[in-house]
Each structure stands twice: as C-alpha cells, then as structure tokens.
Amino acid sequence: MHKEHYARFRDISVSERILNTVFLLTIGMGYLMALANMYYTHEGLDGKPGLSIEDVVISYHGSSNQTRLGTAINGIMKNNLRNASDKDVIMQWIQKGADEEGYQDKIQAILERDCVFCHTPSINPSLPDLTQYSTVSEVAHAGGATLPTLVRVSHIHLFGIAFILFFIGKIFLLCDMNVHVKRVAVVIPFIAMLLDVVSWFITKTTPSFAYVVVYSGALMGLSMGLQILLSIYQMWFYSRKKPDC
Ligand code: HEC
Incomplete structure (x- = not known):
C-alpha cells in the first residue's frame, strides 16, 4: 500500500466536522425547498393536479x-x-x-x-x-419558456449550483472509499446539471426532451444527496484505524 497523503475525515477536527455537518444539512434542506418550489411552479399546467411530464413539456415547449x-x-x-x-x-x-x-x-x-x-x-x-x-x-405557438427567460434562469442556476456542488464535493473527497469510484462520483452531479440545463433549451423545440430534463434533474439530486449522506455518515459513525506507516 502506498503512503496516504490526502486528508480524510479522521484528520479533521470536531469543530470542522460540526461546520461541515451544519452546512450539508442546510444545503439538503435548501434542496428539498427547491423541489417543493419546482412542484408548485409547474404543477397542474396540463389541467390535471400533480406534476407530470406534460407539465414539464408545457413549461419549456408550450402546448x-x-x-x-x-x-x-x-x-x-x-x-x-x-x-x-x-x-x-x-x-x-x-x-x-x-x-x-x-x-x-x-x-x-x-x-x-x-x-x-x-x-x-x-x-x-x-x-x-x-x-x-x-x-x-x-x-x-403557445406558452413555453422564452429564450431570454431560459438564459436568465440558466446562468443563475449554473453559477449557484456549481458553488454548491463544489463545496459538497470538497467535503465528500474526505470520505474513505475506492478512489476510482470517488473520481467518477464527484463529476456526476456536474454533468447531470449541465445536461439538465442544456435539455431545457432543447425541450423548447423538441418536447420529448422533457424526459431528459426530469432524469438529469433527478440524477443530480440523487448524486448530491448520496454525497451528503455518505459524508455525514463517515464523519460521525465510520472509524477506520489509521494505517501504521
Ligand atoms: C367579422 C370579422 C372577423 C372575422 C371574419 C374573423 N375574426 Fe377573428 N376576431 C374578430 C374580433 C372582433 C376578435 C376579437 C374578439 C374578442 O376579443 O372578443 C377576433 C379575435 C380573434 C383571435 C384572437 C383571440 C384571442 O386570443 O384574443 C384570433 C386568433 C382570431 N380572431 C382568429 C380568426 C380566424 C382564424 C378567422 C378566420 C377563420 C377569424 N378570426 C375571422 C373578428 C373577426
């Protein structure tokens, strides 16, 4: 085994763990609120209660x-x-x-x-x-998001979420796990976010891309959620002996 140079959760102080934990929990709550906001914004556009793929199509493409x-x-x-x-x-x-x-x-x-x-x-x-x-x-032609609206929402979204994903990823890197899995895992939410934003624009002209909007959005949420949960778990409940070297 090669010598370990990189910090892990066991190397950081309890105060740093507390700071990380309150940050991750707050981001997690923010994400749940974002989901609720998304529900109320798009829900029922197709005339039926609840959120459906039709609602997403109408939001971006129009009806x-x-x-x-x-x-x-x-x-x-x-x-x-x-x-x-x-x-x-x-x-x-x-x-x-x-x-x-x-x-x-x-x-x-x-x-x-x-x-x-x-x-x-x-x-x-x-x-x-x-x-x-x-x-x-x-x-x-009807409804749908206008290009200026999409551009405005995308730039806010990309700037804001890039910061959030970066800080979550920085903390997640302190986890003890297979390094190849970790390298892929830090990239996935970024790719999902980019795919999500790009598919808003494509859905504007091609309604079937609404599925990509939904799946990439879900992938981003899931991968972000997993990073948060795994980080909190390892920070407080996972102890591995330091390799004697
Ligand atoms: C006799 C005159 C007349 C003819 C012929 C006519 N319209 Fe109209 N149209 C109107 C008037 C007046 C309004 C405004 C009605 C209102 O706002 O209540 C209107 C409104 C509209 C609107 C706008 C409705 C909205 O969303 O505000 C559309 C679209 C429309 N007509 C399409 C058509 C089409 C298509 C035809 C041909 C099949 C047609 N009109 C023939 C007089 C006419």
Missing part, C-alpha cells in the same frame, strides 16, 4: 392545445370558417409545430379567404394580424 389561434377557431371564430373541415387542417398544422412551409401550403389560403377580411392591421389594428406568417405564427 399546442392552448394556442390563441386554436382556441379561437374552436370557439368564437369558428363560424367564420366557410368550410368546417378547415378547422381540422389548421389544428393539425398547429399540432405539428405550425411551420412556415405548412402555412404556405394550406393555411394561408384559408386565412385569406375567411379571416383577413377583419384581421388586417389597416382595418383592425387591435386584432391579431393574420396576413403574414410571422404574426400568424405568434398566435399559432
């Missing part, structure tokens, strides 16, 4: 069921459609992401025939402008 255009042609504007089956054409286009190609293909003609009569800025400046793709697109 094609709640677009202003979709709501209008299913409600107050329904009777303006000369051909009732055009409603399904428009709804399908919205659900597929309301792209410009589809607009030029089918949608523009319908809107020009039935809607722009009123929905032209020169006639009714207060109504949504349905004469061009850019403004139709605004009412055909």
Whole structure:
C-alpha cells in the first residue's frame, strides 16, 4: 500500500466536522425547498393536479392545445370558417409545430379567404394580424419558456449550483472509499446539471426532451444527496484505524 497523503475525515477536527455537518444539512434542506418550489411552479399546467411530464413539456415547449389561434377557431371564430373541415387542417398544422412551409401550403389560403377580411392591421389594428406568417405564427405557438427567460434562469442556476456542488464535493473527497469510484462520483452531479440545463433549451423545440430534463434533474439530486449522506455518515459513525506507516 502506498503512503496516504490526502486528508480524510479522521484528520479533521470536531469543530470542522460540526461546520461541515451544519452546512450539508442546510444545503439538503435548501434542496428539498427547491423541489417543493419546482412542484408548485409547474404543477397542474396540463389541467390535471400533480406534476407530470406534460407539465414539464408545457413549461419549456408550450402546448399546442392552448394556442390563441386554436382556441379561437374552436370557439368564437369558428363560424367564420366557410368550410368546417378547415378547422381540422389548421389544428393539425398547429399540432405539428405550425411551420412556415405548412402555412404556405394550406393555411394561408384559408386565412385569406375567411379571416383577413377583419384581421388586417389597416382595418383592425387591435386584432391579431393574420396576413403574414410571422404574426400568424405568434398566435399559432403557445406558452413555453422564452429564450431570454431560459438564459436568465440558466446562468443563475449554473453559477449557484456549481458553488454548491463544489463545496459538497470538497467535503465528500474526505470520505474513505475506492478512489476510482470517488473520481467518477464527484463529476456526476456536474454533468447531470449541465445536461439538465442544456435539455431545457432543447425541450423548447423538441418536447420529448422533457424526459431528459426530469432524469438529469433527478440524477443530480440523487448524486448530491448520496454525497451528503455518505459524508455525514463517515464523519460521525465510520472509524477506520489509521494505517501504521
Ligand atoms: C367579422 C370579422 C372577423 C372575422 C371574419 C374573423 N375574426 Fe377573428 N376576431 C374578430 C374580433 C372582433 C376578435 C376579437 C374578439 C374578442 O376579443 O372578443 C377576433 C379575435 C380573434 C383571435 C384572437 C383571440 C384571442 O386570443 O384574443 C384570433 C386568433 C382570431 N380572431 C382568429 C380568426 C380566424 C382564424 C378567422 C378566420 C377563420 C377569424 N378570426 C375571422 C373578428 C373577426
């Protein structure tokens, strides 16, 4: 066995252990509060109580069921459609992401025939402008996080969590365990956090990435929680004799 140069929990004073422990417990509580906050922010967006993958999709990507255009042609504007089956054409286009190609293909003609009569800025400046793709697109897409919001939340998240993970990791390094496992274990929460943040942006355009948001978020929480629990356990309950060297 090679000589050990690195500090372990048995090398630090009781006051340092106390400081480490109150820090880890406070971070742990902060994390539980963050979970509760996340629950209350996203819960019920899909109209059903509780947190579901749908809620995550709606938070980041938005919902094609709640677009202003979709709501209008299913409600107050329904009777303006000369051909009732055009409603399904428009709804399908919205659900597929309301792209410009589809607009030029089918949608523009319908809107020009039935809607722009009123929905032209020169006639009714207060109504949504349905004469061009850019403004139709605004009412055909719904909700979801805006890019500036995501950028703002990400930079706070990355700065804040990097600090937290760094200090938790510094304490965790004092654990007695297989060094290869430890090297991997200190990196996992950082990778999970990066994956989480990157997948917010991808979910904005690709809703199926909501699963990555959830799994990477869970992985970060779990790996962080394990580091905290193992550190506290080893600090107070684990004693290994010093190797005589
Ligand atoms: C006769 C004039 C007229 C026609 C034709 C018309 N609209 Fe409207 N539209 C209105 C008015 C007025 C409002 C505002 C209603 C309100 O806010 O209560 C409105 C509101 C809307 C809104 C916004 C609803 C919201 O979220 O505030 C959308 C979207 C819409 N119309 C789509 C359409 C579509 C699609 C068509 C063609 C099928 C159409 N409209 C045809 C007069 C018209």
